[in-house]
Amino acid sequence: MGGNSPCASCKLLRRRCAKDCIFAPYFPSDDPHKFAIVHKVFGASNVSKMLQELPVHQRADAVSSLVYEANARARDPVYGCVGAISFLQNQVSQLQMQLAVAQAEILCIQMQQEPVMPTPQMDPDDKSSYLFHDSLPQYLNFSSSSNVIHDSFKRESIFGHDMVS
């Protein structure tokens, strides 16, 4: 970032934007809202500390996730990101139930077609079967029912690459 054009952070904080400004690569001056929301929720010094503790190649993703969380908290000051998690977990549960019903129906059809049949063989390693609701990690151990359902969380692609390991 050139010395004549301070980044959004330094503009907001009203300070000189140094050549090695830690915020400059991730908070360009043409998007002031991005830093404003992150500063409001986390605070500039906390964000700076968090970025400094990370290797350079991970900082862009960290900033993206911080912006996402900050926006979530601005939209929903009570539940923030947790509201989205709760909503998505409900969706997963519903889909798993529908899938279980559909798979049971398939089994019935197969048993009708072959009436003299031993106990259906189920491959325990079959990853296509979603009848494992007990193994779904429960991220939330307190009841949270957000009244604000964020449609954007359904399909929002946060990162341009696969981050889920």
Next chain:
Amino acid sequence: MSHSRRCAACKSLRRRCPKDCVLAPYFPPTNPQRYACVHKIFGASNITKMLEQLPVHLRAVAADCISFEASSRVEDPVYGSVRIISQLQEQITEAQTELVKTKGEIAFHNAQQQQQQQMQQLQMIHAIAQEGEDQHSWLSSSQQDPFPNVNQQLLEDYNYSNTFFGFEF
């Protein structure tokens, strides 16, 4: 909470814990780790501002959610709780794909079954029709010569004499 016992926040900030401390109900001294995460990620003044802006009956839930986000971020400094959201979105996509595939299989089986039933019905109808035809042809063939043993000439003569007199039997 007695005023002589400081909450985790005031203990961490090394200050007196007033009776009306905003953070005290949600950050008890028995759980210092909870406040430590929140302090590291959000900072004391931000937490206080966030809770003060909310009605009292919503602050407990808000404090729980903020603690959850903070501890997720401490555990995963790059993605925090957003990693969970991405994982859930991926699970939803996979489950939807599997559901569509399974429903397709059910529809295929149902269509096959329907087709088989229709074929059976058609075969039944054909069998009944064939049986009817067979009976008809048997009757027709058995009525063709009701008097096989009668002299044909005598029969013709009999018929001629009946019609000559102007009446028919």
